[in-house]
Amino acid sequence: MESQAQQALKELSFVPPITEMESDVLTDEALSFILKLATRFAHRVPELLEAREARQAQFDAGATPDFLPDTAEIRNGDWRIRGIPEDLQDRRLEITGPPERKMVINALNANVKVFMADFEDSFSPVWGPVLQGQRNLTDAINRTISYNNPATGKHYALGDDPSVLICRVRGLHLKEKHVLLNGTPIPGALLDFGLYFFRNHKTLLENGSGPYFYLPKLQAHQEAAWWNDVFCFAEDEFNLTRGTIKATVLIETLPAVFEMDEILHALKDHIVALNCGRWDYIFSYIKTFRHHPDRVLPDRQVVTMEKPFLNAYSRLLVKTCHHRGAMAMGGMAAFIPSKDPEKNAWVLDKINADKSLEANNGHDGTWVAHPGLADTAKAVFDAALGERKNQLDVMREQDAPITAKELTEPCEGDRTEEGMRHNIRVAVQYIEAWISGNGCVPIYGLMEDAATAEISRASIWQWIKHEKSLSNGKTVTADFFRACLAEEMEVLKQELGETVFNGGKYQQAASLMEQLTTSDELADFLTLSGYELLD
Template sequence: MASFEETFHQPNNSVQKKSSRIIGYDVPEGVDIRGRYDPEFSKILTRDALQFVADLQREFRNHIKYAMECRKEAKMRYNCGGLPGFDPTTKYIREGEWMCAPVPQAVADRRVEITGPPERKMIIDALNSGAKVFMADLEDALSPSWENLMRSHINLRDAINGTITFHDQARNKVYKLNDQTAKLFVRPRGWHLPEAHIFIDGEPATGCLVDFGLYFIQNHANFRKTQGQGFGPFFYLPKMEHSREARIWNNVFERAEKWAGIEEGSIRATVLIETLPAVFQLNEILYELRDHSVGLNCGRWDYIFSYLKTVQAQPDRILPDRVQVGMNQHFMRSYSDLLIHTCHKRGVHAMGGMAAHIPISDDPEANEASLQLVRKDKLREAKAGHDGTWVAHPGLIPSCMEVFTSIMGNLPNQIHTMKRQDASILDEEDLLQRPRGVCTLEGLRLNTRVGIQYLAAWLTGVGCVPLYNFLEDAAAAEISRVQIWQWLKYGAELDGDGFGVKVNADLFGRVVEEEMARIEREVGNEKFKKGMYQEACKLFTRLCTASVLDDFMTLDAYNYIVIHHPIGLSRL
């Protein structure tokens, strides 16, 4: 694939013309904005903000490139049959008696957190939802088009200022913030993702530095007054594979604190443990961020995706249907136990995983059965020692809050009451144990439907999609894509109705054709024609049948949503 520089090279459009007026972004030297000009966007893309992002890019780009090269080297080892494990050279960190900085009182209680994209109404609903935290997701739940990214930053700024409103014209109702709201965390993109609408010194900016830099510059002062009680802003950090990546984030935080003149340790972050290599680096990641950490989170859906990628060269580790890969699997339960033990040993939160269920309004019995599954999962998390959990829908908050309160009572968390000493005996094999279960034709069909429909939505700017009573984000689509790739590569034998049948290109081709017909029936002919379903099908099928597994589906799909506006072509 061509590089972003090759694919998207356009004349500089930092200054754009309309009639005889010159209208454009006020950019510092070396910065080139290739997204369309908008007066509202220019209030986010101030010269100071862009200078700050450029300074971060210049200071840390070589460190980021080195970290990405290390990822490639590790991947080569895994593809030659190796597996991740604990690093003997950092044993002193794992066995040391150090602690992370005390958790700020503002975020001591995080028993239920809700997540979603920073859409205007979503932000208001989530902050008013009764959850303790809202995580505004600029990564897996956001399709990172220029419009989405810029409007997300506008929405976040207005939320922190307390001025955010949304007028629902269909209902003639205005939504605004309550007096008491959830605390706001922001998840920037991972290190691997570029921002191809902003070039710095001739190359695309690093997506997470754009996300962090624009948000921090606009909001750090107001945030500390209204949200953080002298601390913050607060972040979730995704997709890490090694503590060297946490070290870069720590240095970014220190750089930002120095720039703003605030105390070291003001910025706080929770790291999502959502890659298999990272589970062997829990202590090391916390150690690097020890002055800025408020814990770790079990990002279990991405973790399953990462497990598949990491063991892709090993045919004896075929993953069963994704609905069978829950926390009852030994390798998943061990991951959760080790995370809890590590966090509590170091004095920070151990956050549980996502409940992606959506209330089923037209079927009370099915809805109650779904809620019972959620309650059971959250009770397991609370009893295990997690300090809080995630939900994707406000309707789940009361049940999850009740479950965690039944275990925690009036305590804000379980950091000092639930130290899992037994987790210290976990070894590498516990974290790598082969999953149990079967592959089925229905599993293949579900993966195909979910993958194509999610990708079709993502290509039209929607990154969080309700499908079959679940709210799916990029992680679900990635599991679907990589699992099909694995089953095709190794000819997985199907159980159940497809017993004795092996997955091959012909079978997958028939399934794609049949599931596309089903999607058309489900969404309706008109919506199907107007949507990006055909384009998504071609892209998804190509990714599933590729000879070499792509690391991230969204990297390939990103090419489809980048739109550059050369001189004179911006819509003003």
């Protein structure tokens, strides 16, 4: 009689077929679990994505996001989340990065409380690295991970007190084209979640931790409810107590900020925190208001957390989370240290100001992208927290209610040709790296991920759409953008050198950038087009 695992191999198909080298991750038992997840939950994802499109059509027709009238009972109700495990109660500093082997070791050894291993915005989901990322995380959890750098001979090993590990899975919009159910690619999120949970939950619990996840790109509480169903199924499948799986949800879309209570409620057995995913939030603001000429943002460099609409988002997130017993995580500091002392002092000053704003708003912790900035960011929260592990006691009860108008108010600032040209260079370099298999790239002193490239191309698309003027009086048109793109490609060739430029995929990246920026409709995610170019 056929086992469930053998049946799974018949129902799931793989492109290309699984090799012996991949079978250590894609075991029969793991695939049996993936099949169960995909069979029960994959068909609901297109429905959730269609609901996003229907909502966006309302915004395109002139509507603006607002709090939902039919869920007022949840917002006004007296309820709290189930609780926060001991090892997640102090999250004053988190570091993020892709699950690359050396990165995993360095991040777990850094002076931080949590490492978020990222299969999403700082990761390019090439099939080999997707599976290698899972191996790396399992080795880290088993405390067997090490790495020898072939170029330098340097040996990397895990320290005695690694930070807590959280896995960020892919967003619901991203498919895994190498795994098909009835000929249809399964959601990448289910593969990432299923493999990480199946391979590691037992050891994580034995280690006094648990299967912890970051959930990206949610736009509605119905999506949170879908995840809750996935978590409940996984717990029941392995006879685990309800609430064993814990999640932190990134509030990085404009529609989601109006449903924070509802998202917490839908996941209340499993959720421990919300996070201010500020870069994607800015991208989502542009995307939501793409047809609103009165809500066009200035250069992305000036859209900082001090701007009223972003500060309101931060304060509302803190107030909502703490009212429900959940933690409120701050956003990413994308800076990387500089070898130039004067420049580095400027970077540290920026980090200090940014993290001070978050700590003063009541956030329980924050993110950095580089271990070299950990001490500076952590010191701000050390000072704010004192003897406390978090700021759950900061309730912001004296705040005036934050309105939809505040959350959607456009901000002041110039649109400049220099800013536009800078965005072109950043976006092209990032897209080139991503389609070459690297999703986390240092560019001009910042650790860039997909969100900044998304802001860059969406912002210019909107300027073209509404024929906005720049500070020097020039009007942004598709032809003007194409001329700038051609000129900035020459600048990149000079900056990078002809050997690097000609050896990379820069022309392909520029072509994708042009297509995305001058298309009639604003594409939802550049990674959807880029994914077709990956192995």
